[in-house]
Amino acid sequence: xxxxxxxxxxxxxxxxxxxxxxxxxxxxxxxxxxxxxxxxxxxxxxxxxxxxxxxxxxxxxxxxxxxxxxxxxxxxxxxxxxxxxxxxxxxxxxxxxxxxxxxxxxxxxxxxxxxxxxxxxxxxxxxxxxxxxxxxxxxxxxxxxxxxxxxxxxxxxxxxxxxxxxxxxxxxxxxxxxxxxxxxxxxxxxxxxxxxxxxxxxxxxxxxxxxxxxxxxxxxxxxxxxxxxxxxxxxxxxxxxxxxxxxxxxxxxxxxxxxxxxxxxxxxxxxxxxxxxxxxxxxxxxxxxxxxxxxxxxxxxxxxxxxxxxxxxxxxxxxxxxxxxxxxxxxxxxxxxxxxxxxxxxxxxxxxxxxxxxxxxxxxxxxxxxxxxxxxxxxxxxxxxxxxxxxxxxxxxxxxxxxxxxxxxxxxxxxxxxxxxxxxxxxxx
Amino acid sequence: xxxxxxxxxxxxxxxxxxxxxxxxxxxxxxxxxxxxxxxxxxxxxxxxxxxxxxxxxxxxxxxxxxxxxxxxxxxxxxxxxxxxxxxxxxxx
Numbered sequence: 001x002x003x004x005x006x007x008x009x010x011x012x013x014x015x016x017x018x019x020x021x022x023x024x025x026x027x028x029x030x031x032x033x034x035x036x037x038x039x040x041x042x043x044x045x046x047x048x049x050x051x052x053x054x055x056x057x058x059x060x061x062x063x064x065x066x067x068x069x070x071x072x073x074x075x076x077x078x079x080x081x082x083x084x085x086x087x088x089x090x091x092x093x094x095x096x097x098x099x100x101x102x103x104x105x106x107x108x109x110x111x112x113x114x115x116x117x118x119x120x121x122x123x124x125x126x127x128x129x130x131x132x133x134x135x136x137x138x139x140x141x142x143x144x145x146x147x148x149x150x151x152x153x154x155x156x157x158x159x160x161x162x163x164x165x166x167x168x169x170x171x172x173x174x175x176x177x178x179x180x181x182x183x184x185x186x187x188x189x190x191x192x193x194x195x196x197x198x199x200x201x202x203x204x205x206x207x208x209x210x211x212x213x214x215x216x217x218x219x220x221x222x223x224x225x226x227x228x229x230x231x232x233x234x235x236x237x238x239x240x241x242x243x244x245x246x247x248x249x250x251x252x253x254x255x256x257x258x259x260x261x262x263x264x265x266x267x268x269x270x271x272x273x274x275x276x277x278x279x280x281x282x283x284x285x286x287x288x289x290x291x292x293x294x295x296x297x298x299x300x301x302x303x304x305x306x307x308x309x310x311x312x313x314x315x316x317x318x319x320x321x322x323x324x325x326x327x328x329x330x331x332x333x334x335x336x337x338x339x340x341x342x343x344x345x346x347x348x349x350x351x352x353x354x355x356x357x358x359x360x361x362x363x364x365x366x367x368x369x370x371x372x373x374x375x376x377x378x379x380x381x382x383x384x385x386x387x388x389x390x391x392x393x394x395x396x397x398x399x400x401x402x403x404x405x406x407x408x409x410x411x412x413x414x415x416x417x418x419x420x421x422x423x424x425x426x427x428x429x
Numbered sequence: 430x431x432x433x434x435x436x437x438x439x440x441x442x443x444x445x446x447x448x449x450x451x452x453x454x455x456x457x458x459x460x461x462x463x464x465x466x467x468x469x470x471x472x473x474x475x476x477x478x479x480x481x482x483x484x485x486x487x488x489x490x491x492x493x494x495x496x497x498x499x500x501x502x503x504x505x506x507x508x509x510x511x512x513x514x515x516x517x518x519x520x521x
Contacts, residue, residue, distance in 0.1 A: 034485070046515035048439050051474070051485040204492065210514045214438040215448065310496050324496065326485065326516050 018042075020085075023143035026061065027083040030054040030228055033330070041083075043144050043220065045227045053326060054228050056083045063276055065247055068239075073098045075132055075236040081272060082236070083229045084139040092167045093138055094160070096124045096131030097236050101244040101392075106360035107373075111380050115390045117250070119241055120363055121397060128366070128397030129262065130160035133233035134222055138164045140229035141220035148173055148219045152209035154202050154318055155184050156366075156397050161222055162191030173219075175205050181404060202321070234262045238269025241392055242279050249273070249284045251389035254376045256368040256396055257288040257297050257342065258320040260327030266394075267334045287385065288331050288342035289375035291315040291367075295344035297328040301335060302342075308332075316347045316405040317367040319397070341384045349374040351409050354399060364399035370406075372396075430455050432505045434464065435512040440475075443468040452511075457490060458501040460511060475513060476501070485516045 019041065029038045034052030045054055063080050071077030075097030076089050100120050108116035121129040134157070141149050150173040151161045158174045165172025174188050178197035189195040198205045213224040222230045242249055249270050255263040267286055273279045290298045293315025300308045308328040313321035325331070335342050345353070350367055353374030358364050365373070372393050379385035399406065416422035423429065434452050436444050444450050450468075454460035465472035477483050480501075488495045489512040495503045505511065 046437075046439055046485065049474075050477075051439075051483050051515050053485065200492075203494070207487075207489065207492075207512070207514060210437075211435070211512070310494070312497070324487070324494070324516065329484070 019143045019145075022085050024056075024083040024140070024229070025085055025088075026058045026080060027056045028059050029057045031057040043140075043146075043225045045225050056228050056232055058083075060272075060276060063278070065243075065278055068243070068278075075135060075233065078236055078239045081239065081269075082136055083232055084136060085143065088139055091139065091142060092169070093135045094125040094131050094164050094167055096135055098240060099123050101241060102361065102363070104361045104393075107357060110356065110360055111377055111387075113380065113385075113387050113391055117241075117245075117390075117392045118357070118361060118363060119237060119392055119394045121237070122363065122365065122369075122395055122399075126156070126159040126163045127401065128156035128160065129234070129237065129394075130156040130397075131164070132236050133230045134160040134164045136233035137161075137220065137222035137226050137230035138168055138170075140226045141170070141222075142168070144220065144226070146218050146220035146226075147171060148216070149222070150174065150209070150212075150219055151222045152176075152202070152205040153188075154180055155187070155401055156319060157223065158184075158188040158195075159191070159401075162188045162195075166191045175209055177201055177205055183403070184401075187401070203323070231261050231265060234265035235269035235272070237262070237394060238266040239273065241266075242270070242273055245392075247279055249279050249282055250392040251283075252285045252287065252340070252385060252391040254287045254289055254372050254379070254385075254391065254393045256317075256320055256372045256394065257290050257325070257328075257331055258322045258368075259325045260288070260297060260331035262394075262396075263288055264327050264330045264334060267338070284338060285340040285386075285389075286334050286338045287340040287375070287379060288335055289372040290342065290344040291317040291320055291350055291371050292344045292346050293317070294321045294323060296323065297325055297331050298342045298344035300328070300342075301332055306332060315350075316402075317350055317371050318402070319366065319368045320371060341379065343375045343378055343382075343384065345371060345374040345378055349378070351406055353377070354406050355409060357395070358399070363395060365395045366397040366399050366402040367405050368397060369395040369399075430505055430507045430509070432460055432507070432509040432511055434460065435510070435514075437513050437515060439515070440471060440513065443471040443474075454505055456499075456501065457488065457495055457503045457505055457511070460505050461501070487514045487516050488512070489514065 032047035032052045037049045074095040104116045124131040149165045152175045172192045173194040213221045274281045294313035310324035350370040354370035414426040452463045461472045
């Protein structure tokens with residue numbers, strides 16, 4: 001099938017005038033990750049030949065560290081490496097990224113690691129890494145002349161989309177499961193008047209989003225028809241980690257896995273930095289973190305198979321609860337290629353991971369981050385992670401997003417009368 | 430058994446642009462064969478050379494993903510709504 005037929009078939013855009021010159025920066029095409037079939041840049045996400053995921057293909061010019069360092073302290077410092085126009089900074093967005101990379105000496109000592117850093121994305125504008133991917137999706141939506149910016153989500157993504165849409169002044173519609181906790185609904189509804197509650201679970205909401213994306217003109221669903229552009233935003237995590245380590249790659253990195261997209265994009269970022277000569281080519285190991293209540297990739301890794309069996313999720317780590325992960329097969333490839341692994345932990349271990357990071361480093365992480373910390377501990381204990389090598393873990397979001405998962409775990413150490421004697425009796429002094 | 434099949438945008442070149450078509454068959458496999466008889470080549474987009482559902486396509490019979498039912502052997506009673514949807518995912 002020709003690219004022209006594909007465009008006519010998948011497009012959601014308007015008068016077929018096509019995007020402006022340079023709309024997607026150094027991106028040149030969309031290429032199928034499965035069969036390498038190429039289509040022109042546009043609002044397409046599935047290969048017309050095999051349904052495989054379409055990825056952005058680039059032709060990068062020479063890029064120097066100095067050029068990047070001269071850029072703004074957000075993801076647009078890497079705009080030459082993203083599918084965005086050179087004038088992206090002129091368009092209102094949430095300007096996420098360049099979050100802190102904290103050396104975590106207390107946590108390292110607790111886990112028995114020589115050197116450990118936490119890449120802390122809880123400080124993004126809506127307190128999760130989703131601001132990165134949504135910023136790239138918003139740019140694509142603008143360039144494709146979309147009239148509506150939308151997503152299906154249970155939390156972080158909805159917050160990020162609604163906030164970015166508000167900044168951009170574009171109509172934003174967010175679809176959520178109707179049984180979503182009220183605080184999470186408020187977190188998104190505060191930014192948009194078009195929060196739609198769907199009677200069903202997240203899979204039902206996701207399916208509905210795919211159907212609407214296929215029927216409605218001019219809608220950009222961030223993780224459906226502009227997904228190739230959206231997913232590229234996660235590369236900036238990899239770029240920043242390398243730059244903040246002094247333009248070098250970490251020896252080991254532990255990343256949470258839901259669909260697997262973020263992990264694959266961090267690997268893509270490291271590979272691009274090597275190819276562009278911005279970092280030294282050296283071995284690095286990538287580890288994936290899942291919760292046992294939704295660990296199809298970890299199960300396949302341990303079984304030594306490529307066959308990922310979909311599961312019905314049952315875990316407190318709801319942002320990782322994707323039972324049929326689209327990028328799971330690529331996570332397996334990367335973990336095996338780099339000498340890493342994909343490991344899983346129980347919900348109790350997830351909660352313990354949240355408390356451990358908070359008590360050792362003063363970082364309150366969401367359940368996905370608790371999963372990553374707990375998996376890191378397990379990887380050390382089982383000898384899969386080398387304690388002598390430098391390690392980075394990614395904290396994807398803030399614990400205030402998932403208070404319900406942890407609120408029963410912590411609280412007052414004592415309730416006392418307002419007297420000094422009562423306080424002394426507690427033994428806390 | 431007459432059923433209704435929702436066609437994703439990237440397969441509508443086969444159906445002349447129709448987003449919904451009717452088909453016959455008592456299982457998903459029979460429904461796909463019936464579709465292929467009328468829209469030559471469409472089955473090969475959904476099923477691979479080994480006769481298995483392609484990894485990046487989700488097929489729903491009613492509201493259920495057939496991977497959690499009987500895959501291609503999933504029964505398709507009279508009046509069933511079938512949806513073919515490219516696999517996408519949110520999350521990390």
